[in-house]
């Protein structure tokens with residue numbers, strides 16, 4: 001019998017999640033049935049959607065998220081012992097996965113792609129859900145052309161830092177907004193043409209100076225007032241990919257922001273929201289391209305690593321508070 005630990009969400013969050021909203025439950029895993037695998041979890045992801053989706057689930061529920069782990073026992077010949085897998089089984093140290101379970105929007109368990117020597121943690125980051133989000137959410141919705149000006153908010157985070165670098169690979173001029181001077185410095189080091197600290201800058205004036213000819217594509221990770229300011233500086237036929245709205249995830253009452261309709265109409269903008277699950281069946285295409293770019297040095301993924309099962313909650317809240325540069329992950 002294997003002893004496992006998992007985080008159970010006890011309460012619907014009010015504001016920033018609190019430690020008391022979670023309980024760590026220890027239990028014994030049952031014997032494997034046909035089609036099941038036993039996984040020792042090695043890397044766990046903490047992401048904004050764990051906060052954003054919380055109100056949709058009746059409590060208590062097991063905290064879902066992506067994880068990478070090692071198959072230690074198997075009753076499915078497609079996943080022999082020693083295989084590394086990516087699943088959505090969340091914050092636990094051991095788990096049993098039913099390999100035929102198709103219920104989750106987040107997709108079935110799959111083998112970690114061959115990372116050719118890169119860290120397995122990338123399976124929950126640049127070569128996982130955030131990588132697919134950046135790849136498809138930017139390329140399919142913004143349809144960037146070389147020479148165009150692209151703006152990214154949440155630019156130093158998991159998704160935003162990849163979007164900015166992909167935009168550079170595609171020959172665009174890239175401007176990123178992030179929440180500290182250290183993040184701004186890093187973004188300029190990895191090739192952003194301009195990075196701006198949205199907490200200290202006059203956003204409208206700084207953007208006007210950085211993009212005097214206007215903005216063609218906007219990848220929106222944060223929503224709220226800064227997004228209205230950016231959208232109101234867009235060019236004719238501009239495209240906005242609405243990926244997330246982290247500026248409001250902890251708010252019960254949605255903040256007000258300047259209206260967008262005049263810009264949308266007079267500049268004939270396209271604004272489209274998406275969920276990365278839309279491209280689940282095309283993930284291998286994104287992963288192959290992302291791995292190629294990382295190996296060629298064109299894409300430099302960064303990770304903010306927290307160690308220890310007991311520290312997953314702190315890593316989650318730290319990410320919501322902006323402590324991460326790059327992808328926030330926990331090593332078990």
Ligand SMILES: NC(=O)C1=CN([C@@H]2O[C@H](COP(=O)(O)OP(=O)(O)OC[C@H]3O[C@@H](n4cnc5c(N)ncnc54)[C@H](OP(=O)(O)O)[C@@H]3O)[C@@H](O)[C@H]2O)C=CC1
Nearest residue numbers: 048157158159178179221243244245246247274275276322
């Ligand atoms: N549509 C989809 O399918 C998907 C959407 N997403 C969305 O993408 C966005 C980025 O996710 P991800 O890259 O994983 O997370 P990040 O790695 O970017 O981490 C979250 C970051 O959000 C920033 N942040 C926190 N509060 C605020 C605020 N009030 N205003 C502006 N920025 C804030 C912080 O950076 P800073 O210091 O710069 O403030 C923090 O580091 C989220 O909105 C998420 O929901 C992610 C995956 C899939």
Ligand SMILES: C/C=C/C(C)=O
Nearest residue numbers: 048049052243244276
């Ligand atoms: C899959 C993730 C969705 C958001 C909104 O973060």
